[in-house]
Amino acid sequence: MDRKLDFLKQLAHGLAAQFGSSCEVVIHDLTKKDLDKSIVYIENGHVSNRHTGDGPSGIVLETLRSDPGKIKDKLAYLTRTDDGRILKSSTLYIRDEKGKIIYIFSMNYDITSLLAAENSIRGLIQTEPENDTETDSSATPQRITHNVTELLDLLIEQAIARVGKPVAMMNKDDKVAVVQYLNNAGAFLITKSGDKVSSLLGISKFTLYSYMDKG
Structure with missing residues (x-):
């Protein structure tokens, strides 16, 4: 046996x-x-x-x-x-x-x-790449926000994630990158967004505007 x-x-x-x-x-x-x-x-x-x-x-x-x-x-x-x-x-x-x-x-x-089902589903879920690579968040689905406060928080979160380090460890170039990302994403169209971003990054409003101009 x-x-x-x-x-x-x-x-x-x-x-x-x-x-x-x-x-x-x-x-x-x-x-x-x-x-x-x-x-x-x-x-x-x-x-x-x-x-x-x-x-x-x-x-x-x-x-x-x-x-x-x-x-x-x-x-x-x-x-x-x-x-x-x-x-x-x-x-x-x-x-x-x-x-x-x-x-x-x-x-x-x-x-x-x-495999046949995968091919069919791929056609349904496939999306076109963003033309503006600065605001491209295609790596993850875009989260739906309920108000401008949530939207600003989301954009700030995305900007920090792109830099890849916490604000406390950011140098000048990192902060410039955050500001430019937010500017390109239209974040500063939100009322008092400049105050919030300046406070978060530990910079003055004047410095914030100079960083925006670097774009």
């Missing part, structure tokens, strides 16, 4: 049940003399149209002609069925106590429909 094979069969059945009918799990037995029938267990064989008793895949042959000591598991790579479906595959090499590969445990998940 091969307890290792029994465990692999149990694992295969559990994975197939967990991930559903799109997930094929295959066990190849490399100890068999007749490798034309290397598949000793398969779940959801309809994915690749294979059955128990079928022959080896390319990965099996590659394993047999490679140095076992150099073979590593292959995870999350793409394969394709003969009818054109795309599978996300992972191959695990199961070894005996001496390090010899005795089984290949493979998972093949049919992602064809997911």
Whole structure:
């Protein structure tokens, strides 16, 4: 009785049940003399149209002609069925106590429909890049604000984030960058925004205006 094979069969059945009918799990037995029938267990064989008793895949042959000591598991790579479906595959090499590969445990998940859905969704969510790179915040979705106070706070937050350091650590060039960002974003159109920004940066209103002119 091969307890290792029994465990692999149990694992295969559990994975197939967990991930559903799109997930094929295959066990190849490399100890068999007749490798034309290397598949000793398969779940959801309809994915690749294979059955128990079928022959080896390319990965099996590659394993047999490679140095076992150099073979590593292959995870999350793409394969394709003969009818054109795309599978996300992972191959695990199961070894005996001496390090010899005795089984290949493979998972093949049919992602064809997911790729089609991804292409459809991408067209819906794709946006055009901003022409003004100074105010481009495309890296993250723009937060919706409820009043000008929130809007000013948001713009200040974005300006500081672009500089990448807290105000207490900013030098003159950093503060100029903050002011210019806010100016380009229209922040100073908000009433008393100059007072708030000057106080935050620890500069005078005169200095604030000189920084704005540097743009």
